[in-house]
Amino acid sequence: MKNWILSLKIRAKLLAAFGSILLFSILLILLSVSSINRVIKNKAINEKIEMLKRSAESQEFAIKEFTYEGYKEKNFQEFNKSTFVVSYDLNFRKAVSILNELEDNFKDSTTIQNTVGDINQSLMIIHSEFDSLKNYLKERGFKDYGLEGSLRKAVHQIENSNVNFDKAQLLTLRRNEKDFFLRRDLKYRDDFIKNAEIFIASVSKTKSPSVIMVLENLANYKAEFLKVIDLEIKIGLKTDEGIRGKLKDQLEALKVPLESFSSTLKAKSENQITEIMIVLWVIFAVQFIAGIFLAIFYANLITKAIKEIRNAMQTLASGTFPEKLTIKTTEEIGQTKMALNLFLERLQAATGFAHRMGDGELTAKYDSRFDNDVMAISIIQMQKKLKEADERQSKINWVNKGAAQFSEIIKNEAEDISSLGDKILSSLVKYLNVNQGALFIIQEQRLVRVSSYAYGKKKFLAESIELGQGLVGQCALERQTIYLKQIPTDYIKITSGLGEATPNNVIIIPIKLRDQILGVLELASFTILESFKVEFVERISENIASLIFNKQNVSQTQRLLKESQERAEILTQQEEEMRQNSEELQATQEEMMRQKTELEREIEILRHRLKTSHELTYA
Secondary structure, eight states, X not given: OHHHHHHSOHHHHXXXXXXXXXXXXXXXXXXXXXXXXXXXXXXXXXXXXXXXXXXXXXXXXXXXXXXXXXXXXXXXXXXSOOHHHHHHHHHXXXXXXXXXXXXXXXXXXXXXXXXXXXXHHHHHHHHHHHHHHHHHHHXXXXXXXXXXXXXXXXXXXXXXXXOOOOXXXXXXXXXXXXXXXXXXXXXXXXXXXXXXXXXXXXXXXXXXXXXXXXXXXXXXXHHHHHHHHHHHHHHOSSTTXXXXXXXXXXXXXHHHHHHHHHHHHHHHHHHHHHHHHHHHHHHHHHHHHHHHHHHHHHHTTSOGGGHHHHHHXXXXXXXXXXXXXXXOOOSHHHHXXXXXXXXXXXXXXXXXXXXXXXXXXXXXXXXXXXXXXXXXXXXXXXXXXXXXXXXXXXXXXXXXXXXXXXXXXXXXXTSOHHHHHHXXXXXXXXXXXXXXXXXXXXXTTEEEEEEEESOOTTTTSSSEEETTSHHHHHHHHHTSOEEESSOOTTSOOEXXXXXXXXXXXXXXXXXXXXXXXXXXXXXXXXXXOOXXXXXXXXXXXXXXXXXXXXXXXXXXXXXXXXXXXXXXXXXXXXXXXXXXXXHHHHHHHHHHHHHHHHHHXXXXXXXXXXXXXXXXXXX
């Protein structure tokens, strides 16, 4: 056997030795690439879980806001529409979509499938309970709508009756009613019932044809109030009672599987990394031991001429690159040295490339001499995937940062729409790195420019645009984004200190809330906007639409309140005038009665005198 080994050519011996080492190296690299792919996949799944958690938090926020204030909106009471319900529905559908993706990705995992099923079931229960809550709140109503509206109507019918009753008793009932709505305590219901019985007994003693009608209205008032209380009990007098309590419990229960899901995936990722590290160390250890064994084994078989090669291999096996071997012959040893030198160069190229990627140089170029071998192809493919993942994450971070920035601006509801428009437009132009922008709002069927940034006066001599006029007016009619990459020379100019030029692209985006168009946003730039930036602007336009809609609602409410106050003042003034006229009429009547009495007394005196005179005459 030994003679047979000795009869082998040096090339065959070295190929047997280094082939095994190369095989371990390739196996190590392939396993590393596969491990990185698994880590990237787990990272993407963890991002989905975070999105799911944020969606659940948004649903909880929308439910709370709708329960406290949203249902009171006139738009909900009349048309059953609310911005909070829309927000909830969007986040609910988003959560269901994410769960479907996770379910498809983990069909082979029973544990994760069960967790996804639990989360989905909780979401469906919350969705069902929220539908019930919306129906209860719709039935309850607010102010002039629903049961509360019927309650007010019954009270006004009692107040406007012709029956003379104790107003204080009715005021006591109204105070009990308001105390319940304010403090949501059932003791005010009991007080209301007791005082209502007293009031009914008091009114029953009144002798008037209208008493029956008042009693019917009072009974209706009492019944409507008790219906409202029953609904409030179903809804929940406190946050942990009724359907509000059920929703709260379900939302809290939803957090448990979400956290469990997140923890499970994190633990799974950590376990995978640990397993990968163990396998890599085992392969490295086997490779290291095999290298040393083969080096020692062949050192006893190969002549002294190849000790230099052995020393180089030992140096390489120890984790450092040896100096290039000196080639003095062209036989197998020389050829082997040449092959070893080339192999070292490949490893150095791969190591250097890996170090540059580790330092964040994802655009680094691989040595063109070795970019077609198995190691290079695997590492370059890994580089591409890392670069794609980095680009995706950069876009996500860019969008999230921008959304947070504009959310802070839009939250400032104290400012008027023009000031907010200036801030929004300025921040948007700077964040997108475009050159010009303008914001239009629909007022009286015209597009009125409320804000502009870096536009010259030439294009905007007019402050408003007719619907359908130009690209801006056409965008408002079609309610679709217009993206122009070939701009007419006479459309707009971007002006700077060096002159003016036509932009390379213009984007005109409708500002709409659901199907209602509220305005138009126009941006112009020398640089072409990427698709994710266009989608970002469309997303921001939805927030701007919500802001404009809320501002317009506030303005309309203030105007209606002012008109109501003015009418109340006029009615008060008219009531005062009627009171004064009544007092003057009463004084006139008293004066006429006094004069009548004096006249009758004078007539009686004259009669008496006449009678006396007549008697004296005939006497």
